[in-house]
Amino acid sequence: xxxxxxxxxxxxxxxxxxxxxxxxxxxxxxxxxxxxxxxxxxxxxxxxxxxxxxxxxxxxxxxxxxxxxxxxxxxxxxxxxxxxxxxxxxxxxxxxxxxxxxxxxxxxxxxxxxxxxxxxxxxxxxxxxxxxxxxxxxxxxxxxxxxxxxxxxxxxxxxxxxxxxxxxxxxxxxxxxxxxxxxxxxxxxxxxxxxxxxxxxxxxxxxxxxxxxxxxxxxxxxxxxxxxxxxxxxxxxxxxxxxxxxxxxxxxxxxxxxxxxxxxxxxxxxxxxxxxxxxxxxxxxxxxxxxxxxxxxxxxxxxxxxxxxxxxxxxxxxxxxxxx
Amino acid sequence: xxxxxxxxxxxxxxxxxxxxxxxxxxxxxxxxxxxxxxxxxxxxxxxxxxxxxxxxxxxxxxxxxxxxxxxxxxxxxxxxxxxxxxxxxxxxxxxxxxxxxxxxxxxxxxxxxxxxxxxxxxxxxxxxxxxxxxxxxxxxxxxxxxxxxxxxxxxxxxxxxxxxxxxxxxxxxxxxxxxxxxxxxxxxxxxxxxxxxxxxxxxxxxxxxxxxxxxxxxxx
Numbered sequence: 095x096x097x098x099x100x101x102x103x104x105x106x107x108x109x110x111x112x113x114x115x116x117x118x119x120x121x122x123x124x125x126x127x128x129x130x131x132x133x134x135x136x137x138x139x140x141x142x143x144x145x146x147x148x149x150x151x152x153x154x155x156x157x158x159x160x161x162x163x164x165x166x167x168x169x170x171x172x173x174x175x176x177x178x179x180x181x182x183x184x185x186x187x188x189x190x191x192x193x194x195x196x197x198x199x200x201x202x203x204x205x206x207x208x209x210x211x212x213x214x215x216x217x218x219x220x221x222x223x224x225x226x227x228x229x230x231x232x233x234x235x236x237x238x239x240x241x242x243x244x245x246x247x248x249x250x251x252x253x254x255x256x257x258x259x260x261x262x263x264x265x266x267x268x269x270x271x272x273x274x275x276x277x278x279x280x281x282x283x284x285x286x287x288x289x290x291x292x293x294x295x296x297x298x299x300x301x302x303x304x305x306x307x308x309x310x311x312x313x314x315x316x317x318x319x320x321x322x323x324x325x326x327x328x329x330x331x332x333x334x335x336x337x338x339x340x341x342x343x344x345x346x347x348x349x350x351x352x353x354x355x356x357x358x359x360x361x362x363x364x365x366x367x368x369x370x371x372x373x374x375x376x377x378x379x380x381x382x383x384x385x386x387x388x389x390x391x392x393x394x395x396x397x398x399x400x401x402x403x404x405x406x407x408x409x410x411x412x413x414x415x416x417x418x
Numbered sequence: 419x420x421x422x423x424x425x426x427x428x429x430x431x432x433x434x435x436x437x438x439x440x441x442x443x444x445x446x447x448x449x450x451x452x453x454x455x456x457x458x459x460x461x462x463x464x465x466x467x468x469x470x471x472x473x474x475x476x477x478x479x480x481x482x483x484x485x486x487x488x489x490x491x492x493x494x495x496x497x498x499x500x501x502x503x504x505x506x507x508x509x510x511x512x513x514x515x516x517x518x519x520x521x522x523x524x525x526x527x528x529x530x531x532x533x534x535x536x537x538x539x540x541x542x543x544x545x546x547x548x549x550x551x552x553x554x555x556x557x558x559x560x561x562x563x564x565x566x567x568x569x570x571x572x573x574x575x576x577x578x579x580x581x582x583x584x585x586x587x588x589x590x591x592x593x594x595x596x597x598x599x600x601x602x603x604x605x606x607x608x609x610x611x612x613x614x615x616x617x618x619x620x621x622x623x624x625x626x627x628x629x630x631x632x633x634x635x636x637x638x
Contacts, residue, residue, distance in 0.1 A: 095501040095502075096501065100547075102549075129543060130524045130539060133544070137522065196537050196539045196612045199536040200538055327608075328611055
C-alpha cells in the first residue's frame with residue numbers, strides 16, 4: 095500500500111483538531127471508522143490520503159441515548175450494534191443488510207452514510223465527476239446499476255442502506271468540524287450532483303458526521319427496510335425501500351418512504367407519502383402507490399429494469415406493513 | 419519481535435504428527451520447490467526484483483508505530499509501518515501464514531481473524547489499529563496438538579477442498595459457535611455469507627459447522 099501515516103484520535107474534537115493540523119500542513123486526510131472501504135480505495139488509488147485519522151479509540155460517539163424528544167445515535171456505532179438495537183426496525187434492518195458480518199463488526203453508521211459511490215467507473219480509476227473530472231462515463235456506457243432519479247450530470251446511485259432509513263425516520267445529521275457542531279436536515283446534508291457533482295453530501299475536508307438525532311414517533315408507528323440485490327448477500331441494493339408508517343388500524347395517518355439504490359441521494363417519495371395519508375392500505379391503494387413511486391423515473395439506456403423493480407419493491411414493502 | 423518464542427508456522431503444535439513426522443510445513447515444502455522455478459523463469463524474477471527495490475525506497479520514508487497486541491495468547495511488541503495491514507503483520511512479521519490473502523479487499527473472507535472475539539477481515543484493517551487488541555488466528559484453534567471440535571468436524575465432513583478458504587471459514591464459524599450453542603443450517607449460512615469458497619463446497623462446510631455445534635451443544 096502507498097505510504098501513509100496513522101493518527102489515533104481519542105475523541106471527536108481530538109479527531110477534528112488532528113485533521114485541521116494535517117490539512118494545515120498541506121496533507122490530505124481521511125477519517126476512518128471501520129476502514130474496510132477506505133483501505134480498498136487507498137489500495138486502488140481512488141483515495142490518496144496522506145494521513146488516516148483512526149476513530150476506533152473514540153469513545154464519545156458510539157452510544158444510543160434517548161430522551162423525551164427523541165434518540166441520539168453516535169456516528170461511530172458499529173453496524174453490528176445498530177442492527178441489534180431497538181431504536182427502530184427500519185434502521186436495524188437496514189444496518190443488518192449491509193455487507194457481511196466481518197464488515198458490520200467494524201463498519202460504522204457514519205462510514206456507511208458517507209461512503210463514496212460504488213459506480214464501477216469511479217471505483218476503477220476513471221476520471222469522472224466523482225474523481226474530480228468533468229464527465230460521467232455511465233451516460234453512454236454501462237449504466238445498468240445507475241440512477242433513475244436525481245441524475246445529472248453524474249448518475250451514481252447513493253450506496254448507503256442506513257441513509258434511506260435515517261431519512262425515512264426524519265433524522266437530523268450532526269456535523270463536527272473546526273467551527274464546532276451543526277445539525278442539518280437530510281435535505282441540507284445530502285447534495286444532488288446538479289448542486290455539486292463531486293460530492294454526495296456537504297461535508298468539507300476536516301468535517302465528519304459525528305451523529306444523528308431521530309425524533310420520537312407516535313407509538314402506533316411501524317417501519318421496515320426491504321432491499322433487493324442481484325445476489326443473495328454482500329452487495330448493494332438494486333433498489334431498497336425504507337418505509338415508516340403511522341397506522342390507525344389499517345388507515346395511514348403518516349407515511350415516510352425513501353428509496354435507496356436508484357437515486358443519487360436517498361430519494362424521498364413525497365407524492366406517494368401524501369397520496370397514502372388518510373387511506374386504508376388495501377391492495378388497490380398499494381398498487382397505485384407503487385405506480386406513483388416511479389412516475390418521475392428517468393431511466394438511462396440500460397437500467398430500465400429498475401423502474402418496475404422499484405414499483406414492486408414499494409408495493410411489497412407497504413403490504414408487509416399493512417395489518418391485514 | 420515477540421516477547422516469547424515465535425509460534426510454529428502451521429498450526430501451533432510442537433508435537434510431531436504421525437502424518438508429518440519431519441514437521442515440514444507445506445510452506446517450507448513450497449519454498450524449497452520454488453528454488454527450481456527461479457532458474458527457469460528469469461523474466462518474472464527480474465520483474466519482482468524491480469518491484470522490491472521500489473518498495474524498499476518507499477519503506478525508507480514510511481512512518482512506523484510501535485504497537486502491542488496479543489496473538490493466540492502470545493503478547494507481541496512490534497514496530498509496524500502505518501501502511502501495513504493486519505494480515506501483512508501476521509503473515510510477514512509473525513510468520514503466522516495460516517491466515518490467507520485472497521482478494522485483499524474485504525470480499526472473500528480468506529483473511530478472517532477474530533479481533534477481540536469478533537470476526538474481521540484482516541486485509542482491511544491496518545496493523546496499527548490492532549494496537550492493544552486480542553487476535554485469534556487459525557493457528558490458535560488447536561490446543562495441545564488437539565484440533566478444535568470445529569476443525570475436526572471440517573475434517574470429518576470434507577469441509578476443505580482446495581483448503582484456501584478454510585482458515586477464514588473456521589474463524590467465522592468459531593465466532594458463531596462461541597455465541598450460539600447449536601446453530602441450524604440457515605443460521606450457519608447467514609453467519610458465513612462473508613466467506614467465499616471458490617470450490618463451492620458450501621454444503622459440506624455448513625454441515626461441518628452444524629455438526630460441530632451439535633457436538634458442542636451436547637445435542638448429538
